[in-house]
Amino acid sequence: MKIIEMPPFAPVLMESTRAIGYNLEAAVADIVDNSIAASADKISISFSPYDAVPYVSILDNGIGMSEIEIDNAMRYGSQSSLKVRAETDLGRFGLGLKTASLSQCRCLTVISKQQDCLEGRRWDLDEVYRNGSWSLIKLETADINKIAQYTTQLKDLDHGTLVIWEKLDRMLEGTTSTDKTMNKQMDYVRNHLSLVFHRYLSGETGIKKVAISINKQPLIPKDPFLIGKSTNFQADEKFIIENHPVHVSCYMLPHISKLTRQEKDELGGSEGLTKNQGFYIYRNKRLLVWGTWFRFHRKDELSKLARIRVDIPNALDHLWTLDIRKSSAIPPDVIKKNLERIVERISEGSKRAWTFRGKREISDKGNHLWNKTHIRDGVVYNLNRDHIFLNTLCESLDSAQKSLLENYLKLVEGNLPLNQLYVDLNNEEQVNVKKEKDAEAEALEFAKIILNNIKDNPLRSQQIQIMIQTDPFCNYKRIVEFLTEELNKNG
Structure with a gap:
């Protein structure tokens, strides 16, 4: 028996991974995950359609990376998905920074400061194609100082990381108005991040509060449960799976007649409350999947007020079949029975809340219009x-x-x-x-x-x-x- 080394051809593999399925919102969220994992409490997202080279950048004040750490961060498959990670780690496959970024651009630049260490690396797909190899560009200090985003954003910080996307072919492909396209796309990003990281933005007990802004405009958290106005349908439950806790909380939104227009927009958005009913799966307080019953229940008008929050630790990623984009998860068999029982109970409660007014009108008691x-x-x-x-x-x-x-x-x-x-x-x-x-x-x-x-x-x-x-x-x-x-x- 003979073993033959078959390393992947860099241009083909890198181009193929661009088609994993990231949209702009999910890609930016993946970079924000890295910033939070690096202990950042301030994340500034910037974009400009007006520069000679339009760009999107994500700056954080996290701990930064050393020379070895930034090389690993830019390497494809830098860690095993089976590796035990810190409880606060929001990554899994060691691919997010590269696949998320290059799904939106052809040139990714990462600059990081850690104490006296200043490091810069760049993946340029055009350069990779020219060389036909894994040609990671190492930026010298003089090169870094010529980068406008570095001098205006990261240079004055003691530590942190700056991610820059250029050659935005996916975002700007076919557009006739760069500014309108970028502004519209970044509005989607704003709404997405306000929901996905709402528990970090609000500084929920037990986690570090994180401030996120887009072009200096702070993000306002969007609470999908309207906690404080909604009804906690039943006592919170905790299941132990492989010695790790899974927490489940059930909420009943107020009847639609008691919601303001702004609350309805925040809870349901343009697609309405009906689409967004069901489970909201959080991994380390970060929202992964929402608006699904996992086939336990059919979406309908009478259960539109029911929402169930499930908190899972990253140690159970393998059971929930979490994908690279962190936008798909399936509950394991060991918890399905418990979830089915909760679904049945909360959907009945939602029906009662939704139909209460109608029952009052047709009740045998009283004299009705x-x-x-x-x-x-x-x-x-x-x-x-x-x-x-x-x-x-x-x-x-x-x-x-x-x-x-x-x-x-x-x-x-x-x-x-x-x-x-x-x-x-x-x-x-x-x-x-x-x-x-x-x-x-x-x-x-x-x-x-x-x-x-x-x-x-x-x-x-x-x-x-x-x-x-x-x-x-x-x-x-x-x-x-x-x-x-x-x-x-x-x-």
């Missing part, structure tokens, strides 16, 4: 002809006027814009928006009108009791108290 009737082909909604306000109105009308009113009510019932209502609700629109205090004031005015019309009615007490259980009066504590006082006065 609308009645729901099941027919062979579906359901029909009709205005309640026994509503006290409608009865009070009819008492002041003659037979011709009552007939005219009845025809109008039938016209209203038969022409409800149900299809448009469905579209608006699916687009997260708030339908019939009215401030709570305005709606309450309006209901109170209606109550006073009815009381005035029945002041001499011998059945006034019974009618007030009906009002207390009638929409919209029963929805407001102050109006119920007012009506109760009137009932007591009536004796």
Whole structure:
């Protein structure tokens, strides 16, 4: 038996790894991972479409790299994915810096300072093609001092690392307006990082707070659980897998009617709350995968408020089949049963929160504005002809006027814009928006009108009791108290 060495041909392999599937947001996030792992608490992302050579740069104030460390960082496959790593390490395959960067550009420059050590390395794919070999360029101090981004960003720091992307062929390919394209793409990056690193940006207990900015504009954390306003659906749970803890927390978002437009945008974005329901998998507090039920449950409108946070340590990467881009993970069999049980419980809770208002309207208790009737082909909604306000109105009308009113009510019932209502609700629109205090004031005015019309009615007490259980009066504590006082006065 004979062993033949078969080293990969550098130009082909490096070009092939550009197609792993990174988008710009994931690529930048991968570089930020390295900065956080290097103990940085300040990360500055910059980009410029206006320079002679458009660029994107990521600067951190981490511990920096020595000569040996920067060489290893620029080497393909610099560490085994099976190697035991520090708990705070956000990497895995030893490929992120290279594959993420070169998926977006053809020239990657890394400059790092550590104490008195200043090192610079560069992968230039055009140079690799010319030489047909792994031609890593080592930058001398004089070369580094000629780099504008170094002199304006890293030079004055005591330690840190600067990553520069140039020859942005993937980002700018086919564009006719470099500035518009870069600005739009970096907006996606801003939104992505604000979500993926929201726990670092907010300085959650137990982790170091990290400030991230893009062209000097700080990122604001986007909390997908709206903690503080959402309901913690059940007690947090902890599972032990291979002697490592997995923490699970379940959240129920507030009903859509209680969310502001900004909150809805932050929770669901342009694709809506429905798409982003389900699991949110975090590895060392960094969001990896979100908006999936892992086939435990089907996405639907009734479970759109349910979100489950799962925290895993990097020691269990091999079980979750984490990919190079850190954008795909699959729960291991040892935890699937526990997750299935949680999914069933929280999805039922979401349905109750979503349908609560509808149940109140069709409940057998009380006197409601609308009645729901099941027919062979579906359901029909009709205005309640026994509503006290409608009865009070009819008492002041003659037979011709009552007939005219009845025809109008039938016209209203038969022409409800149900299809448009469905579209608006699916687009997260708030339908019939009215401030709570305005709606309450309006209901109170209606109550006073009815009381005035029945002041001499011998059945006034019974009618007030009906009002207390009638929409919209029963929805407001102050109006119920007012009506109760009137009932007591009536004796």
